[in-house]
Structures are given as structure tokens and as C-alpha cells.
Amino acid sequence: xxxxxxxxxxxASPYGYVASHHIDEIAEKHVRVxxxxxxMLGAAFKTVGTGPLVNYPIKGDYMLHDLRRTAxxxxxxxxxxxxxxxxxxxxxxxxxxxxxxDEALAKTFARAFFDAYFSTGEDVSPAEATADIxxxxxxxxxxxLAAVQDPAIxxxxxxxxxxxxxxxxxxxxxxxxxxxxxxxSDRLDQVDKWLETGGW
Amino acid sequence: xxxxxxxxxxxASPYGYVASHHIDEIAEKHVRVxxxxxxMLGAAFKTVGTGPLVNYPIKGDYMLHDLRRTAxxxxxxxxxxxxxxxxxxxxxxxxxxxxxxDEALAKTFARAFFDAYFSTGEDVSPAEATADIxxxxxxxxxxxLAAVQDPAIxxxxxxxxxxxxxxxxxxxxxxxxxxxxxxxSDRLDQVDKWLETGGW
Numbered sequence: 001x002x003x004x005x006x007x008x009x010x011x012a013s014p015y016g017y018v019a020s021h022h023i024d025e026i027a028e029k030h031v032r033v034x035x036x037x038x039x040m041l042g043a044a045f046k047t048v049g050t051g052p053l054v055n056y057p058i059k060g061d062y063m064l065h066d067l068r069r070t071a072x073x074x075x076x077x078x079x080x081x082x083x084x085x086x087x088x089x090x091x092x093x094x095x096x097x098x099x100x101x102d103e104a105l106a107k108t109f110a111r112a113f114f115d116a117y118f119s120t121g122e123d124v125s126p127a128e129a130t131a132d133i134x135x136x137x138x139x140x141x142x143x144x145l146a147a148v149q150d151p152a153i154x155x156x157x158x159x160x161x162x163x164x165x166x167x168x169x170x171x172x173x174x175x176x177x178x179x180x181x182x183x184x185s186d187r188l189d190q191v192d193k194w195l196e197t198g199g200w
Numbered sequence: 201x202x203x204x205x206x207x208x209x210x211x212a213s214p215y216g217y218v219a220s221h222h223i224d225e226i227a228e229k230h231v232r233v234x235x236x237x238x239x240m241l242g243a244a245f246k247t248v249g250t251g252p253l254v255n256y257p258i259k260g261d262y263m264l265h266d267l268r269r270t271a272x273x274x275x276x277x278x279x280x281x282x283x284x285x286x287x288x289x290x291x292x293x294x295x296x297x298x299x300x301x302d303e304a305l306a307k308t309f310a311r312a313f314f315d316a317y318f319s320t321g322e323d324v325s326p327a328e329a330t331a332d333i334x335x336x337x338x339x340x341x342x343x344x345l346a347a348v349q350d351p352a353i354x355x356x357x358x359x360x361x362x363x364x365x366x367x368x369x370x371x372x373x374x375x376x377x378x379x380x381x382x383x384x385s386d387r388l389d390q391v392d393k394w395l396e397t398g399g400w
Binding site: 050183 | 262381389
């Protein structure tokens with residue numbers, strides 16, 4: 001049994017969204033499982049001394065252009081909600097709360113959240129909006145609202161984020177294959193090749 | 201006759217070095233010419249508020265790892281000289297001085313400089329070392345040393361760098377196809393596809 005690959009991302013990361021369209025397919029092609037691990041990227045930005053791409057003059061404009069072009073090439077579109085990027089605490093906590101019982105359902109929720117955040121043009125990061133999305137994926141809305149305030153779930157997300165930082169995660173998406181790190185949706189070709197060849 | 205594509209880079213940019221292995225081949229495949237345009241990236245970093253990747257904690261370490269892995273996948277190796285990155289003024293000026301008479305010879309010099317800078321582990325950015333490399337490419341050493349101090353050549357590089365900034369260049373490599381911008385050696389697949397399809 002081959003070890004799972006770790007897929008770290010922030011729910012407010014558009015390149016994380018791009019990678020989310022491919023990571024499971026790439027893993028399955030090589031008889032692996034991709035474990036999705038949402039984290040709070042802001043903590044990593046503080047450590048490294050960087051910030052959201054969109055905040056940089058010129059580079060931020062290019063990023064929007066590149067994102068839309070990349071999405072078009074793959075057959076979807078990206079609209080950033082006003083106020084982007086948001087802290088997506090509620091979505092990340094909801095994910096882990098679901099994943100502890102049903103990892104497949106957690107991914108279904110994650111995809112629905114990503115789609116809503118990056119296509120409707122609405123800010124779905126608040127707990128109420130996040131719970132609506134979870135409800136549309138079949139979860140109990142009130143249970144979600146309770147979960148995002150549950151100290152154990154809060155601690156769980158904090159621990160996952162701390163572990164990500166300890167492993168050297170500084171951006172989203174960030175993928176580990178047997179300890180080998182890959183940053184960025186534009187490295188998915190190397191991820192695929194690494195899984196194919198066992199590394200080089 | 202299709203318009204040339206512009207290949208902006210800094211001689212101290214290792215991802216520029218990676219792209220230099222491919223850009224002419226990609227251009228020629230689509231009946232285009234790649235015009236090489238060395239520039240001083242430091243000016244762009246100031247405008248955008250970023251800096252050399254290697255200066256960021258954690259992210260800089262990853263960059264070195266990613267560079268070596270990327271180079272290995274393509275059959276070459278990368279060694280950064282001590283004190284990396286350097287201002288490669290002499291190399292960029294030498295390039296334009298040669299290119300004004302012989303663009304092919306300028307590329308031959310550029311490849312030789314890149315190879316020396318990223319493989320010998322020596323700092324070849326000073327004018328004397330740069331002139332040695334130009335001499336090995338068949339140029340007159342003393343003429344090179346004079347050229348890098350020539351006010352007209354200095355002005356030429358400044359103008360090229362200013363134009364790059366006006367066009368939105370903030371990193372290296374940076375490629376334009378009929379005005380469409382692509383940043384990074386990891387976007388060469390999109391460059392190839394854009395040339396193939398005419399855009400999407």
C-alpha cells in the first residue's frame with residue numbers, strides 16, 4: 001500500500017482551487033490517495049515575510065490575468081469575491097469536522113465551497129454562508145455552526161496549520177509525496193512525473 | 201511574417217537560465233524568433249516590493265530544492281555562486297553591445313555566461329570575468345571592457361529595463377507573445393500552447 005500524498009491548501013487560494021480540480025485524479029492514476037489538508041496560509045505568510053499575491057502591485061494584476069487564462073484553458077472560470085482574500089476559518093474547520101467521519105463527504109463539501117467562493121462572486125467565508133454550503137452537501141446546518149465554534153475543532157485546524165509550517169509549507173497549493181515538497185499548481189506536471197517514476 | 205516574441209530575463213535569474221534552454225526551440229517550432237532582452241531585475245523588485253527568492257526564509261530553501269530538481273529533470277545541474285544573486289550589469293551591457301551587430305553571437309555569449317554563472321560555482325559577474333567569457337566566444341576582450349563602460353551602452357540597458365518595467369515585467373523569465381504576458385519558466389507550456397493556438 002503506497003502512502004497517501006498530502007494536499008495542503010487555503011480555501012481562499014485560487015491556485016489551490018486550480019489544483020483541487022486535478023489532485024485526486026493524479027493520485028488515483030498512481031494508485032495513491034490524496035489527503036486534503038486545508039490550512040490558514042496567513043500564518044505561513046507571517047513566517048516567510050510574504051503576503052497574498054493580489055496585494056502586490058503589478059504582480060497582483062498579473063496573477064489575476066494568469067488565473068483567468070489558466071482557468072479558461074481548463075474549461076472553468078474564476079471570479080474573485082469582493083474583499084478577496086478572506087480568512088476561511090469556518091470552511092477549514094467544517095472540513096476537518098466532516099473529514100473525521102467521512103473523508104469523501106469532506107471533499108464534496110470542499111469542492112462546493114471552492115466553487116461558490118470562486119465562481120459566484122460572493123464572500124461565502126462567514127460561518128453562516130459556509131454552513132449553507134455544507135447544508136447543500138447534505139450536512140446539518142446547525143451542527144456545522146456548532147462545530148466551527150467547537151474548541152476541539154479549532155484546535156484541530158491550529159494543529160494542522162502548525163504541522164504544515166513545520167513541514168515548510170509557505171504557499172498554496174503545497175503537495176508532499178513521501179516527504180518530497182511541491183509548491184504551486186504549475187508543478188502538478190512534476191507531481192505526476194514523480195509519482196510515475198518514483199523521483200529523480 | 202509573425203512578430204518576434206520577447207524573452208526578458210536577468211542574467212542572475214536561475215529560472216531565466218532554465219527558460220533559456222527552451223525559448224528558442226519553442227519560438228522556432230512556431231516560426232517565430234525569440235528576442236532575448238536581459239534587464240536589471242532589481243529595479244522591478246523595488247517597484248513591486250519583492251526581492252530575490254533566495255532571500256526569503258523557507259521559500260528560498262524550497263527554491264533551491266525546486267531548481268535542482270527541475271534542472272535534473274532536464275539533464276543539467278545548477279550551482280549557485282557564493283554571494284548569489286549578483287548584479288549582472290557587465291553581462292547585460294555586453295549582450296546589447298554584441299546584439300546590435302550580431303544577435304546570434306549575443307545569444308552564444310549569453311548561453312556561455314549563463315553556463316559559467318550557474319555551473320562553475322564562480323562569480324563571473326565582474327566585468328573582467330564577463331570579458332573572459334566573451335573572449336572565449338570569439339570577442340575582443342579589451343573591446344568588451346570598453347563597451348561595458350560606454351555611456352551609450354549603459355543607457356541602452358537602462359532603456360531596456362525601463363521598457364520592461366513599463367510593460368509590467370516583475371520577475372524573470374518574462375515572455376511576451378503579441379503583448380500577452382507570461383511569467384516564469386513553469387509557464388513555458390502555456391507559451392507553447394499560446395503560439396500553437398493563437399490564444400484562448
